[in-house]
Amino acid sequence: xxxxxxxxxxxxxxxxxxxxxxxxxxxxxxxxxxxxxxxxxxxxxxxxxxxxxxxxxxxxxxxxxxxxxxxxxxxxxxxxxxxxxxxxxxxxxxxxxxxxxxxxxxxxxxxxxxxxxxxx
Numbered sequence: 485x486x487x488x489x490x491x492x493x494x495x496x497x498x499x500x501x502x503x504x505x506x507x508x509x510x511x512x513x514x515x516x517x518x519x520x521x522x523x524x525x526x527x528x529x530x531x532x533x534x535x536x537x538x539x540x541x542x543x544x545x546x547x548x549x550x551x552x553x554x555x556x557x558x559x560x561x562x563x564x565x566x567x568x569x570x571x572x573x574x575x576x577x578x579x580x581x582x583x584x585x586x587x588x589x590x591x592x593x594x595x596x597x598x599x600x601x602x603x604x
Contacts, residue, residue, distance in 0.1 A: 495560070498563075501560070539574065546576055553576065554578040557571060565585065
């Protein structure tokens with residue numbers, strides 16, 4: 485969910501998806517974009533910083549979990565826009581799942597530049 489509008493990982497959809505993957509034995513990482521809760525920084529409104537956050541998390545997972553070879557990104561709402569836009573940025577990312585992708589005029593105005601990057 486979009487951090488600048490109060491979104492966070494403490495959301496029933498995000499928590500349910502993460503719990504489901506974890507129960508099935510997957511290594512999972514749930515995180516908030518910068519500026520949420522007590523974290524420093526602020527969101528970019530156009531996804532620049534959030535894309536970096538996702539790629540940094542992927543690098544962190546690969547570094548700290550050497551058994552991992554593949555990453556599946558799962559994003560909800562704003563997170564689905566960001567996940568789809570970075571899916572082709574690292575060879576370890578093998579795909580993405582978009583839940584409640586926010587198609588609409590506001591998304592297009594703020595994040596339209598990311599659409600060519602998304603492999604939809």
